[in-house]
Amino acid sequence: MAYWLMKSEPDELSIEALARQGEVRWDGVRNYQARNFLREMSVGDEFFFYHSSCPQPGIAGIARIATAAYPDPTALDPDSHYFDTRATAAKNPWSAVDVVHQRTFRHVLELGLLKQQAALDELQLVQKGSRLSVMPVTPEQWAVIIGLAT
């Protein structure tokens, strides 16, 4: 089983909203590196749910991958913010996965706290200039971060 971290703006989808809905489609990823990671995911993989572009950026909880990657329907929807004129049903370059809520942390693990952990130096999230919204997490990094959540 692999571990990941995925970013979401809480205004779009927060861990609380995911907890309410149970299972949602994680769509709108429009970066090839991030998309490639989506395609590497397996059912049962777990990921840290990161809140970005908000008053308290950080890891808010854990969710689980419920489906393998499939073509992202928002790319074909003219009414969607994520519509891509180049995408067709036959040739849709973008992928989505379904995810299930697993755990909401009692407190958000703030970005500043994560940056203080020497053991997380290699995590792409804390590297300067990194904007990747889907990234792998090693088992060691996963354990360190779980240890920060009380």
Add this chain to the structure above:
DNA sequence: GCCAACGTTGGC
């Protein structure tokens, strides 16, 4: 294939 211009991300 280079690279300048542009748009986006995301913390602050």
Add this chain to the structure above:
DNA sequence: GCCAACGTTGGC
């Protein structure tokens, strides 16, 4: 709202 850093686009 600002702006650094990055990815993408498109002219050449």
